[in-house]
Amino acid sequence: MADNGDNGGGSGGEGSQSRRRKSHYQRHNAQQIQRLEGAFNECPHPDEKMRMELSRELGLSPRQIKFWFQNRRTQLKAQHEKADNFVLRSENDKIRCENIAITEALKNAVCPACVRPDQSDEDVYLKEKKLREENAMLREELKRVKTIAAQYMGRPISPLHLGQPLHLSPMDLSRASSGHNGMTGLSLDPDLLSGSSSTFKTLPFQQIFISDMDKSLMIDVCRNAMNELIKLLENNSPFWIRSSADGTEVLNLEAYESIFPRVGRSPYVRIESSRDLGVVIMSGCLGLVDMFMDANKWMEIFPNIVSRASTVEVISTGLMGSRNGQIQLMYEELQVLSPLVPTREYYFLRFCQQIDQTTWAIVDVSYDFPQELHSNSQYRARRLPSGCFIQDMLDGRLKITWMEHVEIEDIRPIHSLFREYICSGLAFGVTRKLSALQRACERLTCLIDAANSFSHLGGVITSHHGKKSLMQLSQRIVNSFCSSINSVNGQQVMLSGMNDFEVRATLQKCTDPGHPNSMVLSAATSIWLPFSPQKVFDFLRDERSRPQWDVLSNHNPVQEVGHIACGSHPGNCISVLRAFNTSQNNMLILQESCIDSSGALVVYCPVDLPAITIAMSSEDSSFIPVLSSGFAILPDAGKKLGAGEMAVGSIVTVVVQIIVSNLTSGKLSQESVNTVNNLVGNTIQHIKAALNCSPCLD
Structure with a gap:
């Protein structure tokens, strides 16, 4: 019994020592791990001085620092070994499949009825040996090509899967493989020659x-x-x-x-930094x-x-x-x-x-x-x-x-x-x-700040939720405007022959809940104006100058009846405009304008009075139809006036969207083409006339 008691006491002593050892174990916090990871990326094998600096900085002992780096190197080595093992297993599986294919090919190399009686096992062995030698030669050739490609691209080439062809990255393709003027030959659909083409482009990452x-x-x-x-x-x-x-x-x-x-950079590559x-x-x-x-x-x-x-x-x-x-x-x-x-x-x-x-x-x-x-x-x-x-x-x-x-x-x-x-x-x-x-x-x-008020028809709206709803509706209008210019989900159409500038349009099915079963025609073009972006922006967003160019308001006077500030610049705002003497008295214009050193936007959309009321009452505004038009203004200093003189000007993109409902056989009618051409052309001509643009600067 005494022995048992001694053994029990000894066991308890060992258990208490184990508990004491465990109590001294300390898990590093996220900040310590982050700092150690950064130091490891710089130097996986730190010297004593570096370990002492980390010890003082992180509150850990040098021994802990040393063991952490040892464990991290072991972990990284295990990761690399795991990746190497995966590659070797893949290569082994491929070779095993090749051997099975060779065996099957040898079995069916000749018709059994035509086998010569004098064909010996030695002949079969020689054929199999020849196939194996060719197999080894091809494997070495593949390895050589992968090595050359890795040196050219500056990184190792991933192992190819069975049956998957090798394609180099687009940046690594030489122009020597291109056709005339560096453009590859394309098989043209007849519709392309008539001015329209279907360019339904989907995201290709699903195939990766x-x-x-x-x-x-x-x-x-x-x-x-x-x-x-x-x-x-x-x-x-x-x-x-x-x-x-x-x-x-x-x-x-x-x-x-x-x-x-950088290794293998093409001489045709341009660097932007x-x-x-x-x-x-x-x-x-x-x-x-x-x-x-x-x-x-x-x-x-x-x-x-x-x-x-x-x-x-x-x-x-x-x-x-x-x-x-x-x-x-x-x-x-x-x-x-x-x-x-x-x-x-x-x-x-x-x-x-x-x-x-x-x-x-x-x-x-x-x-x-x-x-x-x-x-x-x-x-x-x-x-x-x-x-x-x-x-x-x-x-x-x-x-x-x-x-x-x-x-x-x-x-x-x-x-x-x-x-x-x-x-x-x-x-x-x-x-x-x-x-x-x-x-x-x-x-x-500004969206979070509820102190800003919104004045409307003599009243004041102070509801934060109402302002948020109206700002979200305006954001939809801006997003629709930006996505319509280079849309890929529709038919690209070139509208030419009626203006002295290129008008490009996109015809696409409307997904907006307010325009079911309709098609939207978005027409856009870019022009150069000999004025600074600030001057063009001030002219386009000012409701007093709007009748000079706005076809939507039939050139009638326009009054701002609502305003939300969207930034420190006075031009960054959302406005509700009303045009007078129009046939539709309940039609308003919701406009957002913004400007900074890189450019400006003036985007607007016709919205009826009930829709504005719904938005300001903080109800769901996602079903309100939006059909955006407007202007994108970019700075430009590359226009030559003559004798080497340069003028500071602006590049202005004009965008007009209309609903097209009279499509026959999926093609645009001449009436729709003329309508959108006239809208774009008249808007540009009125802007130039109002700004007194000189013809030589067009």
């Missing part, structure tokens, strides 16, 4: 197969891109020089490529980070820049379900608000990482898939590491440091009206995005 090996490579690509972004965005970075033309920061390619060399810094009104980084990582919110922020966006797949989830460490494969289509400028398509990885308590970093980088994804024949675009720092200034504002760096190969010539605007980097550069972000955040602030 992402293997485990690809995901592993994507994670490595994102980490390298984040390291590059941090170095490019740090203060006093030597990679940027200030442009003497407009004062913007552009990338010093010589300094950049000395540190980040820019960096800018700004402040937006928003409390806390997480709200803005969520907008960046959510494709739908991303489009809501930039309706004038992002025409389509979607999250293809989440490659890596964030730490503990947060955005920190999340990696997404995304698709977006960027636009300039003009039918004369093709859109740009990107498939890219977006990686979000928290740097410290007040700073987040978001990096975008293109990933080269084996299959060709881009369906846009106008551009071949590839995004090099780009992105932004979001820093909380702890005063209700966020500091944004943003950079864009892309490679562009123009397949077709750029329209002369936009050549300077695009080649200077203004069209798709970071300054335009940052200005749009600042304007969107100001609008959100």
Whole structure:
């Protein structure tokens, strides 16, 4: 019994010692792990000095730091071994399938009835040996081609699946494979020659197969891109020089490529790079980070820049379900608000990482898939590491440091009206995005602020919900306007022969609940005016000058009967206008206007009085029909007046939408074509006449 008691006491002692050891175990918090991950990315094998610095900074012992790095290296090695094992298993399965195919081929090599009696087992063995040698030779040839392609593209090629053909990325295709003037031959449908074509374009990401090996490579690509972004965005970075033309920061390619060399760049590729810094009104980084990582919110922020966006797949989830460490494969289509400028398509990885308590970093980088994804024949675009720092200034504002760096190969010539605007980097550069972000955040602030009142027909509306409903209706109008210019879900129509400028239109089925079973014809064109964007904007949004050009109001006087401020600039607002002496006394015009350094918008839509009443009463306004028209105004300084003199002017895109209900056999009637041509043409002529534009400047 004594022995048993001693043993029991010893067992209890060992248990208490085990409990004491467990009580000393401490799980690292998220901040410590984040800092250790950053240090590991910089140096996986830290020296004693670095371990001591991390120990003091994180409140951990040097021994804990040492063990964490050892465990992290072991974990990373295991991940790579897992990926390698997956590749080897795939190759093994392929070879096994090939061997089975060879065996079956040998069995059926000749007809059994025709087998010569003198054919020995040695002949069969020699044939099988020959096939195996050819198989090995082909495997070596495939390995050699993959090695060459990897050196050319600057990254390893993912293992090909059985039966899947190899396609290089569009940026890696040489112009030597193109036809005349670098354009590939297309089989034309007869309808194309008559001025219309069906261009129903769907998002191609549904066909993407992402293997485990690809995901592993994507994670490595994102980490390298984040390291590059941090170095490019740090203060006093030597990679940027200030442009003497407009004062913007552009990338010093010589300094950049000395540190980040690019392999196999085509000589036809054009580099667009820019960096800018700004402040937006928003409390806390997480709200803005969520907008960046959510494709739908991303489009809501930039309706004038992002025409389509979607999250293809989440490659890596964030730490503990947060955005920190999340990696997404995304698709977006960027636009300039003009039918004369093709859109740009990107498939890219977006990686979000928290740097410290007040700073987040978001990096975008293109990933080269084996299959060709881009369906846009106008551009071949590839995004090099780009992105932004979001820093909380702890005063209700966020500091944004943003950079864009892309490679562009123009397949077709750029329209002369936009050549300077695009080649200077203004069209798709970071300054335009940052200005749009600042304007969107100001609008959100006004939406949240319930102190602003809305005056209507002598009364005052103070309901926050009513103002929110009206602002959401106005946002629908702006979104409809922006999406109609470069729409892909319809028939593209060229309207020519009646004006001295190109009018391009899109005929598409109306999905708006207010126009069931109807077709919408959206016509747009771009012109140059010899006035600053501010002057053109003031003229178009002023209700006193509206009768000079507005066909919708039959050139009758217009009065503003309602107003909502949407920003600090007096021109950023929503207005309700009433035209007098019209046949429809209950018809109003809902208009939103906004301007910043990158351009301006004046968008309007006819809305009847009951619909406005419904919106202001905070009822559901999603069923109210919208048919947007308006103007997009861009700055331009590339117009030559003669003798080398340059004029500062504006590029104005005019958009008109009408309902078409008299379609026969799915084709436009001449009456509809004449109507939309007259609307666009008369509007432009009246604007030019009111502004006293000189004919030589048209």
